[in-house]
Amino acid sequence: MPADLSFGPREGRLAETTVLLVGLGGLGCPAAWSLATSDVRFLLVDDDLVDETNLHRQVLFQDEDVGRAKLDAARDGLLRLGVAAERIELVHSRLLPDNALELCSRADVIIEGSDNYATKFLTADAARLAGRPVVHGAALGWQATAWAVSPTGAPCYRCLFEDVPTTETVNCSSAGVVGPVVGFTGALLADLCLRVLHGEAPYGVLLSYDGLRDRLRETTVPPRSDCALCGSGHAEQPPIVQLSEDRYLRPVCAA
Amino acid sequence: MSITVRIPTPLRTLTGGHEEVSVEGANIQAVIDNLESSYPGMKERLVDEKGVRRFVNLYLGDEDIRFLDGLNTSVKAGDEISIVPAIAGG
Numbered sequence: 294m295p296a297d298l299s300f301g302p303r304e305g306r307l308a309e310t311t312v313l314l315v316g317l318g319g320l321g322c323p324a325a326w327s328l329a330t331s332d333v334r335f336l337l338v339d340d341d342l343v344d345e346t347n348l349h350r351q352v353l354f355q356d357e358d359v360g361r362a363k364l365d366a367a368r369d370g371l372l373r374l375g376v377a378a379e380r381i382e383l384v385h386s387r388l389l390p391d392n393a394l395e396l397c398s399r400a401d402v403i404i405e406g407s408d409n410y411a412t413k414f415l416t417a418d419a420a421r422l423a424g425r426p427v428v429h430g431a432a433l434g435w436q437a438t439a440w441a442v443s444p445t446g447a448p449c450y451r452c453l454f455e456d457v458p459t460t461e462t463v464n465c466s467s468a469g470v471v472g473p474v475v476g477f478t479g480a481l482l483a484d485l486c487l488r489v490l491h492g493e494a495p496y497g498v499l500l501s502y503d504g505l506r507d508r509l510r511e512t513t514v515p516p517r518s519d520c521a522l523c524g525s526g527h528a529e530q531p532p533i534v535q536l537s538e539d540r541y542l543r544p545v546c547a548a
Numbered sequence: 549m550s551i552t553v554r555i556p557t558p559l560r561t562l563t564g565g566h567e568e569v570s571v572e573g574a575n576i577q578a579v580i581d582n583l584e585s586s587y588p589g590m591k592e593r594l595v596d597e598k599g600v601r602r603f604v605n606l607y608l609g610d611e612d613i614r615f616l617d618g619l620n621t622s623v624k625a626g627d628e629i630s631i632v633p634a635i636a637g638g
Contacts, residue, residue: 406638433636436633511610513615
């Protein structure tokens with residue numbers, strides 16, 4: 294059996310806890326790995342296949358997994374780490390406007406490690422509408438960010454970035470992703486997830502990691518009163534009250 | 549007064565590969581204007597008509613300037629400004 298890496302002696306205190314992982318890539322894999330012995334139930338969402346270029350950083354996968362569905366390979370990886378099969382549920386799909394609310398509603402915490410803005414905004418919106426906390430992660434090159442958003446937002450992802458970019462961002466480059474940077478950040482996402490479950494989440498504090506300087510910067514993001522998702526400055530309620538498909542169809546960065 | 553500006557990888561094509569550059573300026577706006585003079589093309593990557601681009605973060609030390617005084621934020625000799633693009637990879 295693997296070493297017990299939960300909070301202390303196994304008390305099964307997270308046994309009824311479900312963590313939804315949106316994306317089983319460079320961030321989702323190490324996040325899931327870090328949670329493997331914490332007793333949580335896994336609800337995994339991804340529709341991608343394992344590619345050879347994933348292997349250096351997507352640590353749940355092995356050479357023979359190339360070409361398989363990431364979720365099937367991730368399940369096998371978690372089984373190898375000692376997670377019971379009945380605690381892993383797979384949803385072979387992208388997170389979409391017509392499944393996001395239901396999936397988020399089933400989770401106690403959501404870890405969003407997707408690779409595109411549209412999915413990040415969709416996860417943010419669905420989490421808020423479902424009233425669930427979400428931990429967002431992102432990485433590119435030597436840079437990464439992680440932060441936890443409370444079930445009521447304020448601040449939320451839209452307080453920071455407002456809306457899906459309509460033009461190419463400075464981000465869209467061929468910078469690649471450095472394996473240890475996503476490994477560190479995935480573990481940080483798992484840490485934030487456990488802090489949420491512990492009632493000790495640093496909601497609204499954006500952590501930015503610079504792998505070239507090994508520097509972790511904390512930025513407190515203030516709520517935005519005109520935020521379309523959680524702003525308190527609207528005459529009635531914030532305008533986003535449902536997941537309209539056209540809101541997530543803009544050109545996205547293929548980072 | 550010389551300010552150090554840290555340049556992220558995607559923008560180093562504009563600085564001849566330099567990771568750090570020194571520019572003059574009394575506030576962030578002046579620093580960006582002087583950056584543009586030395587490294588044409590930089591300004592449009594950082595700001596638009598509404599201010600700092602939504603998917604770019606400018607830090608003065610450890611503080612995001614959006615939560616200070618924006619482009620009017622004062623800087624002094626020895627300060628370090630970091631340009632950190634928002635990222636969506638995973």
